[in-house]
Amino acid sequence: MTTQAARAAQGNAQAAAFVASVAAWRRAFTAAPGARWALYFEGTADFAAALFGAWHAGKHVVLPGDTRAETLAALRGHADGWAGELPGGLTPAPVPVSVPGEGEAGWPPLGTHDTWVTLFTSGSTGEPGAIDKRLAQLDAEVHTLQQAFGARLPADVRVLSTVSHQHIYGLLFTVLWPLAAGRPMPGARLAFHEELVRACARDTRPAVLVSSPAHLKRMPDGLDWPATRPVLQAVFSSGGPLPPEAAADALRHTGRSPIEVFGSSETGGIAWRQRAVQADRWTALPGIAWRLQDGFLAVRSPHLADDGWYVCADRALPAGDDSFVLAGRADRIVKIEEKRVSLTQIEQRLAASPLVREARVVMVELDVGTRVAAAVVPGDAGQAILDTHGRAALTAALRAHLADAVDPVALPRRWAFVPTLPCNAQGKTTEAMLRDLFRRTVPAAHWLEADATSASSATSATAALDVTDDLAIFDGHFPDTPIVPGVAQVDWVMALAPQRLPIPPRERFARLDTLKFQAVIQPGTTVRMALTWQPDALSLGFRLTSDTGPHASGKIVFHPHPHPDTP
Structure with missing residues (x-):
């Protein structure tokens, strides 16, 4: 996988400009000291050029998931320098498209086992963790995606995306797979459904949508969705299981049942499904072996760093035909005043209430110590209580609902009632985002x-x-x-x-x-x-x-x- 792959993907003029940009970044990184460089760009093409420039300069690239103050503070321990749109980031000198000595001979293939990238877990169930991956692992995953889904897509299909390339899902689906398959990378990331509809109405060439549950489960009825039907050839979703009603809405609006890809930053892609065909059952991607180990899903995959079995935090059950269904993640156990408390149990109990549409809990520091805080999206019945009787009434009803199943010391001490849970560009609700809800000081x-x-x-x-x-x-x-x-x-x-x-x-x-x-x-x-x-x-x-x-x-x-x- 080298910059030569971009030539087929971008067309002659665009490919020449892309390769020139990569060359400029390679010179900038070659002249910069330090082996590990953090890189952040909002634009996909700018990001891809800097990424390949850094790799061709022999740099280990570190990809922060966002530019939040907490993220940047933690980033300092992982990188020798910052590039792109990070504060004080390295930028290359502008160069003409045609540069002597930058032809085919100037781009030897990247060594797949000594070219590295560091990604970060989403932090949805804890602090984000750094994960080092060789290009060989990413290259293997690109081949897996092409083998699994490439035949479904026209050769000239373009990519529309609502997710960020700073995470592994977006990196693979919007940068590496398109380049390797000779397809254009996406332009600007689509933040709103209206932008997706306009993009399909304005340009009727075949396209795929790379999205997430956070985006697909909020598709409003009032848009011109018929404009997307002749354009979208596939809808991909990852970042978490897509609720059945959201999958049905996506099919009704776009005419495509979303292809859900299940995996993690640690494992890469593991399995896939389309609810319209497979319902809750997941089918392993090509080349992925799986088994159950003490009730947990274990996988062996070319996407992993070695050939051993990796035990996931996901519980699973066999479903026949070499497929499985997920049975929830392992309990997140914390101690409060020496008592073991399951945060997963609290979330499940809240979600079971007719007053609640979604709920997440997180630990926060209070004057009495570390305690549970709950972020709740009210259901229709819960919103009615909120509108008619106020927060205190809804809080009391939910505490009463929890009382029979949750130790008093574990009852949430802080409550946030929000129309939607916060999420990042990958569609993940992180613990940092949840904690921000409970730092509100102004009424x-x-x-x-x-x-x-x-x-x-x-x-x-x-x-x-x-x-x-x-x-x-x-x-x-x-x-x-x-x-x-x-x-x-x-x-x-x-x-x-x-x-x-x-x-x-x-x-x-x-x-x-x-x-x-x-x-x-x-x-x-x-x-x-x-x-x-x-x-x-x-x-x-x-x-x-x-x-x-x-x-x-x-x-x-x-x-x-x-x-x-x-x-």
Whole structure:
């Protein structure tokens, strides 16, 4: 697998530009010290050129899954340098398409056993783990995909994608397999269903869709889906089992039953199915051997680093015809106050409630120690309780549902009710994303008056604040009688006022005047926040009140110009 594969895939002009870009990256990486280089690009073609340039320069490429602050902090221990769209990343010097000495003889085949890439697990059930893979493993997987599905696809088929090439699924399906098979790589990643429909309506050449459950289980009815039917030759999905109703929706909208590919970053692809044909049964991909070991799925595969058996964290049952069905992942066991707690059991119990559509739980640090937090997508019945009676009623109903099956110490201490679970570009809900839901410090604001004036001329605004018990500000203030700290109340004003009033940025804060705290604010309170902006005095007056009376008031004064210490 070399850059020569791109020539057939991209057409003569595009191939020449691609190879020139690879050559520029090869020179840049050759001149750069260090063996391991982290690489990130949003654009697939830019990413592929940098990837092959680094490989041809003898570099070990490290692929972060995203550019979140936590990801970048962890990345520093894995790479000697950063490239592409990472902060301060290496970029090549621009070069003309035709470069002497960069012809066929200048691109010897890459050594499949000494060319490396490091990928990271999704972190959906823990911290992301680094996995080193040889090009030989990726090359074997590309051959497997072509053997399994290549005959279904026209030679000139193009790729449309909703997933990121920074993970193994996207790397294989949107970069390596297209290049090896002589197909164009995708352009920009499609973030919305409307973009997919427009892409099919605008260009009617045959295409395949590379997607994930997170995308396919949210296909709205109101789009022009018939435009996709003559275009899409196949729909691929990976990242987790596709729910039956989502598979049915995809078939109804696009005319294609999604081809689900089951595997992991560690194992590569293992098996596949189409629900319209195989229902819940998975069939092993060509060249993959599987067996059950103590109830767990074990595989032997050319996609692995060696020829041994790899035991997955997935339970499975035989289903005849050399197929299997999945029976859930191994319990995620944690200890809370020396008691063993199954997070999987809590999730399964929540999912069994008619009030819940989806649920995930995660461990979070609170003032009383590490405790369970639950992120819940309410079902119709749960949403009705939420809309009619509020968070407290839905929380109480779910705690009661858990009470018979879950130890009291393991009942969730934090709850987040969300319309959808957060997910990354691969369609995975990671623990880091779940924890972010429970770091919320500012309550939801419902602005009470319809503002007919523009934001630039507004001088007053009023909002109702829902002070719910899941706000992180209650941690430590206090376990038995939680209250809102005074500093948090001022922060609410500073955070919410810019939504309606033209106040200066925080950096121009000068002082607080006439600050008074009259009564504590406890969870479950609806607080009325009244704001008055005086542009001539550069002051923001505020009052926080509720049905019980006043809570706080004061005036925030700003510097007339950027603070002297501000660069």
